[in-house]
Amino acid sequence: MKNLKLKAARAAKDLTQQQLADLVNVSRQTINAIEKGEYNPTIRLCVSICRALDKTLDELFWDV
């Protein structure tokens, strides 16, 4: 399932996939895979992404 919340949060911060990838020390393709729903990141990476985008885990990665 696509992670549209992540994509929206990234866009709100005016970050490209590459910029976000650099902030959390992963490849751009990994960010792309997470947004497309093709890869489930570890909790460690989820936390790093949340910190980079000033969001909580629930806001980005939890389907309520």
Add this chain to the structure above:
Amino acid sequence: MNDTFGGFALGLISVLFVGIMVKLFVRRRMNPDGREYDERQIAVQGKAYKISYFTLLIALTVGGLLFGFEGKAVCSPFTLVMISMALSLGVFITICIFKDAYFALRPQRKNMLILFLILGGINLFAGFRRLGDSPETAAVSLCAGGLLLYACIIIGIKTLLERKAGDE
């Protein structure tokens, strides 16, 4: 084992030794935090290793059976091993490149492509030159050269696909 093959074997072992040392020490110094690949890339490489391992097993089994059933050997055992290894590595390279797990986090893709092209060309040239005199040593050069050029082709296809998809 004649002198030519002995010298060749020594060269091959030396190259392997240098490669392992580079992997263990030089690359570790360039990436002190150990993050050469991210978690997704490591997971993809794990799957690629598994599939290429079974490819190697199947190739060696098929080759061994050919030796058993054929009245005349298709090629020497050493050549068969080289071809099987090349097939296995080819599978590994294909999976990793198409799943974006081949290049490290700070890649120099263009430089690697140029290096692969040069080394591939040199190996193929050397292999074809030796084909008549020493087929076994030629097999190594041809397999290495073929693999490097194959990697260049796969990288090229992947780059074209990425441009077409219009990634952000």
